[in-house]
Amino acid sequence: MNVSQSNLNNSVLKAFDLLEHFHPDKPAWGVRELAQHIGANKSTIYRLLATLEHIGVLQQHPETEKYSLGLKLFELGHRVGIQSALVNKTHDILEEVTKEITENVHLGILQSNEVLVVDKVDSPKGLKLNFQLGSRSPLHCTSMGKTLLAFAEKQEEIIEELDLFSKTPYSLTQKMGLIAALNQIRKDGFALDREEYELGLICLGVPVFNQNGKAIAALSASGPANRFREEALKDYVAILQKGASAIQQKIGNFQIKF
């Protein structure tokens, strides 16, 4: 566990490295278990866990004694959205778009070669097989991902680093095919995901530009395949694009660090 780097605070780096290991697939860890997984001494891990538990960033289950993410993190994490110009100022626009399309609407940004969902509004209709706020999704098989990639400045670099795994039989797994799709998306001004991410799920995405013309986010609508008929798509694209330009006007020259 040698995280040492320039002038950065080692303990802080290690603490957040620890927190990364608490994800939905493995939300609770014991001391030895986590120490072994990371390859660090159990005393070190114990003290880090105890520290994080002390301030509420982690909580220890009273019976199992395992640690999981705590409410302090919940609180701090939600402050980000409240304080972020992108999320805070534009939530109302997402609600309007949702009302018009009556499907789940998401706002996502490009981060670490994935889509990070930064805001969403659920459709009044039932059926909620969709993306969680704060979750990450792959770039190559989602409408938001392909949109962001199509308008990304470092598109080629990013594609080189991607793992074009097959999420469904419809996923684009070939570099050439992906690049062709991206070119088409740039021409069309929208991206379509026909069950590339999940069978039965169709997503439609459009880019959100800032006032310098840089694509800083993607806006998408998603729902079950039977509700996304060919004839409806054109209307949906128009509604999404209207929402995207409304966002553009609200945020001005907003920038996001990738």
Added chain:
Amino acid sequence: MNVSQSNLNNSVLKAFDLLEHFHPDKPAWGVRELAQHIGANKSTIYRLLATLEHIGVLQQHPETEKYSLGLKLFELGHRVGIQSALVNKTHDILEEVTKEITENVHLGILQSNEVLVVDKVDSPKGLKLNFQLGSRSPLHCTSMGKTLLAFAEKQEEIIEELDLFSKTPYSLTQKMGLIAALNQIRKDGFALDREEYELGLICLGVPVFNQNGKAIAALSASGPANRFREEALKDYVAILQKGASAIQQKIGNFQIKF
């Protein structure tokens, strides 16, 4: 800045102490500014900020060079809700309650002598003067707060520590009056906040018990005073209580660390 304590990791404590200073009233800090405010050396603060920025927990505004909360925190914070039994399993119940009452519905827990809002569903009606997810509100002048306090195990201790400040002319600012109100709430099984927190805003709260009979959360509905007429309250209480017992059944023997 002497945070040293037992065996805990000093740097980690300091890092999270820093993060606490980034709240909605002061979301962006410069190095010197924050160092002076905390009373620490600017080099120390600089390195902590740089470390947190390096991993995305903070982000530095490209122009002002000031730091603010970053997307890594957003991501981690939202994992808590996804992984939490209380929030994850019960969101659908909140949606049903919202549909029936057609007012904003909140789920809150007692934490550090405040109410922490851990889930919410917005009313389809407009008007959104309400509590943000992840925000904290005082115990003595909110329906959720009074509910949690009325059924709290360490009620007396907590009341001693409270600052019964006057948020509106209707806030309960006297210890005796608060205790009387709490006794009534325990008898009634619900708490009413008539503009005690904000003028024009009425909230109704009921306790959520776990299967050991411990009040672990409060469920509330809130809206403008003109929509909370006397004759409607009884129905609202019944709907909220139905929701609260539905939550109780879902979460079983759930515990929260305060």
Added chain:
DNA sequence: AACAGTGTTTCAAATAATGAAACGACTATA
């Protein structure tokens, strides 16, 4: 009773954090 699991504590040795001062790059004032 011995064993194999936990999480936790100990203490000298190794390492990393600290802070006064200097640096470079700005901006506003004289």
Added chain:
DNA sequence: TATAGTCGTTTCATTATTTGAAACACTGTT
């Protein structure tokens, strides 16, 4: 143009903290 006042950032010897092997206390199992 100087000069003074900002800002974030870097330096380096001093200081304080983190580290890890081993021991501890506790649990449930063989």
